[in-house]
Amino acid sequence: MVIEHAPLEDELGDVLEKAARCAGLTEDALGVLAGVAGDKIRDAFDYRYDFSAEEIRRLATALGLNETGVSALATGHYPLPVIGGLPFCLYPLRTPHGIGVANAYVVADCCAQRGILFDTGADTEALRRVWPAGIKKLDAIFITHPETEHLAGLADVQKRFGPVPVFGPVGATIPDAVALQEGTRMTFGVFEVETLATPGHAESHNCYVVRVAGVPSSRTLLVSGDILFAGSIGGAYFCSERLKKHVKRLLELPPETAVAPGHGPLTTIANERTYNPFLF
Numbered sequence: 001m002v003i004e005h006a007p008l009e010d011e012l013g014d015v016l017e018k019a020a021r022c023a024g025l026t027e028d029a030l031g032v033l034a035g036v037a038g039d040k041i042r043d044a045f046d047y048r049y050d051f052s053a054e055e056i057r058r059l060a061t062a063l064g065l066n067e068t069g070v071s072a073l074a075t076g077h078y079p080l081p082v083i084g085g086l087p088f089c090l091y092p093l094r095t096p097h098g099i100g101v102a103n104a105y106v107v108a109d110c111c112a113q114r115g116i117l118f119d120t121g122a123d124t125e126a127l128r129r130v131w132p133a134g135i136k137k138l139d140a141i142f143i144t145h146p147e148t149e150h151l152a153g154l155a156d157v158q159k160r161f162g163p164v165p166v167f168g169p170v171g172a173t174i175p176d177a178v179a180l181q182e183g184t185r186m187t188f189g190v191f192e193v194e195t196l197a198t199p200g201h202a203e204s205h206n207c208y209v210v211r212v213a214g215v216p217s218s219r220t221l222l223v224s225g226d227i228l229f230a231g232s233i234g235g236a237y238f239c240s241e242r243l244k245k246h247v248k249r250l251l252e253l254p255p256e257t258a259v260a261p262g263h264g265p266l267t268t269i270a271n272e273r274t275y276n277p278f279l280f
C-alpha cells in the first residue's frame with residue numbers, strides 16, 4: 001500500500017536556478033548564453049514563466065539539462081510512475097515544510113505491526129497525525145541527514161516506541177545514533193538495509209537501499225534523502241561535484257528501483273533516468 005500525495009519538490013524556476021548557480025552563471029550570463037532575456041530568467045526564478053518552447057530548449061542546452069525533463073516541468077506535466085510491486089508495505093509520512101512537504105517513511109511487512117522508520121519528519125505533531133495506525137513497534141530508525149525537517153520527530157518517536165536503535169551518516173550529530181559507513185548491510189526481520197554514503201547536499205548524508213533479505217530478485221527501494229528527487233536533485237550546499245557524482249551513481253541502480261525522496265513524490269530510477277533534468 002502506498003499513500004501518495006505530494007507536489008514536486010522543485011518547479012521549473014527552482015531547477016533553472018539550481019543549474020545556473022551550479023554552473024556559476026548569473027541570470028544575465030545565462031541569458032546571453034541561451035539567447036533569452038535576463039529579465040525572463042529572473043522572473044522564472046520567481047516562478048513567473050513566459051518561455052517559448054524554443055527558449056526552453058535553448059536554456060536546457062545552455063545549462064546541460066535534459067531537455068525532455070525541462071520541457072515536462074515547463075508544461076506542468078512531469079511524468080510520475082505508478083509505484084507497485086514492492087514486496088512490502090511502504091508508508092510515506094508527509095509533514096508540512098515551508099510551501100512543500102518533508103517525507104519520512106515506514107517500511108513494514110504488510111502483515112506485521114512493526115517496521116523500520118526512515119527519517120522522522122519536520123514536525124512532531126504532524127508526524128503523529130500521519131503515523132500508520134497499524135504500526136505499533138519499530139525495529140530501527142535510519143536518518144538520511146541531520147537537517148531539522150528530517151529529524152524533528154526523533155525524540156518523540158523514541159519516547160513513544162521505547163529504546164529503538166538509531167542509525168545515521170558518519171559525522172552527523174544525532175542523539176544516540178550509530179554512524180553507518182558506505183556499504184554497511186543490516187538485517188531486521190525480513191529486511192536488509194544497505195547504506196550508501198552520499199555527501200554533497202550535506203556533508204553527512206546517507207541513502208539507504210531496502211530489500212527483502214534472501215530474495216535478491218525482488219523489487220528494491222531507495223530512500224534517497226535530499227540527493228535525488230522526482231524531477232530534480234538536492235541543493236549542493238556542501239559540494240556540487242560530490243552531489244553530481246552520487247546522483248549519477250544512484251541513477252545506475254536497477255531501473256525498477258522505487259525511489260522514496262526526502263521531499264516530493266515517489267518515483268523510480270527508470271523514470272528519473274528518462275526525465276530528470278539533471279542527468280550527468
Ligand SMILES: [Fe+2]
Pocket residue numbers: 102147149150226262263
Ligand atoms: Fe530536506
